[in-house]
Amino acid sequence: MSTSSQQPIVQVRGLVKAFGEHVVLDGIDFDIQTSQVVVVIGPSGSGKSTLLRCCNGLEVPQRGTVDICGRRLMDHSRMMPEAQLNKLREEVGMVFQSFNLFSHISVLENITLGPRKLRGLSRAQAEQEARELLGKVGLAHKAEAMPASLSGGQKQRVAIARALAMKPRVMLFDEPTSALDPELVGEVLQVMKLLASEGMTMMVVTHEMGFAQEVADVVVVMDGGGIIEQGPPEQIFGAPTQPRTREFLQAVL
Ligand code: ADP
Numbered sequence: 001m002s003t004s005s006q007q008p009i010v011q012v013r014g015l016v017k018a019f020g021e022h023v024v025l026d027g028i029d030f031d032i033q034t035s036q037v038v039v040v041i042g043p044s045g046s047g048k049s050t051l052l053r054c055c056n057g058l059e060v061p062q063r064g065t066v067d068i069c070g071r072r073l074m075d076h077s078r079m080m081p082e083a084q085l086n087k088l089r090e091e092v093g094m095v096f097q098s099f100n101l102f103s104h105i106s107v108l109e110n111i112t113l114g115p116r117k118l119r120g121l122s123r124a125q126a127e128q129e130a131r132e133l134l135g136k137v138g139l140a141h142k143a144e145a146m147p148a149s150l151s152g153g154q155k156q157r158v159a160i161a162r163a164l165a166m167k168p169r170v171m172l173f174d175e176p177t178s179a180l181d182p183e184l185v186g187e188v189l190q191v192m193k194l195l196a197s198e199g200m201t202m203m204v205v206t207h208e209m210g211f212a213q214e215v216a217d218v219v220v221v222m223d224g225g226g227i228i229e230q231g232p233p234e235q236i237f238g239a240p241t242q243p244r245t246r247e248f249l250q251a252v253l
């Protein structure tokens, strides 16, 4: 596949983020091309979540640039105007470890809220799209349920459907299965595999190495605020070049 002439969906250059004296991202460069699945791995505290949060403007870096679909999110720590930023955020779906569903409204309302408010859809149109998405994540029968009545795996699948309802160009997942009981991990990974197979562009922080091996186009290994190695899963898992990658993989595999 020739992607060199294509504009990347996400382009990060020279990204530096510090909290006080603590440099958490130390000059990150990377691209995500259309329909690529990039899996980010690395030890706790290596900066994975911060990198993801910089990619949708939840964190403001001190230096560097993030471009989403060719539009500059921030430059020299100056964010784009709030209205534009919110528009751009609609194109970047985010799924967190902790689901973050609104607990006082139904599953259907959780999914239709964004499209009605931000995409200007009518209730009927938003509900129709939401029911289709619920079907896709295997929860068509839970439209009227309240979040509290769902299992963790079901909540996370609703969170994915809610993100998809905004018709994002790229989906960012931050350890989407880490809070789940082991028997519920598979149903969430299954939905993510389906999205990948449909060509969704995805960046996934996860400790699920089986998922990485099976689904990733590129595995990015972070350590100490930098990308120490990246490549196709066969290379990263089969023949890592960096000692710290080998140490990390020995600890998690
Ligand atoms: P990872 O997701 O790889 O575990 P994080 O990106 O969450 O790593 O964190 C990287 C480092 O940045 C950690 O040392 C963490 O304590 C620190 N950090 C993250 N967010 C903040 C914050 N809001 N304030 C201060 N330090 C932070």
Ligand code: MG
Binding pocket: 048, 049, 050, 174
């Ligand atoms: Mg994290």
